[in-house]
Amino acid sequence: MIAIGGALGAIARYQLASVIQARIPVGFPWGTFVVNVTGCFVMGAATTVMTERLVDPNWRFLIPIGFIGAYTTFSTFEMETFRAIADGAWLVGGLNVVGSVLAGYLALWLGVMLTRLV
Secondary structure, eight states: OOOHHHHHHHHHHHHHHHHHHHOOOSSSSSSHHHHHHHHHHHHHHHHHHHSSSSOHHHHHHHIIIIIIIOOOHHHHHHHHHHHHHHOOOHHHHHHHHHHHHHHHHHHHHHHHHHHHOO
């Protein structure tokens, strides 16, 4: 289940980030940013469903561990932030950190709240 989810998550991450970055070729890593925020939303929704409703344990391996684990790109986020700061683009690096953390938290919270309404 982890391997299946991981394969699907890795493909989804690459495809979404590539499409976004190709359409918005600016200095800010929008592809990674969007992947991280949407991954936080899905993590919030999925873990809420799995902890607050009866769900087969295999879904925990497939979705949060496999799919979302491979889909989110936190290590890429860190590397892009490091490169921006190392290249002297402190504002891009700082905005990436603050924006990703705040938007990611908000997306996770929204995922939990919306899922609880359903």
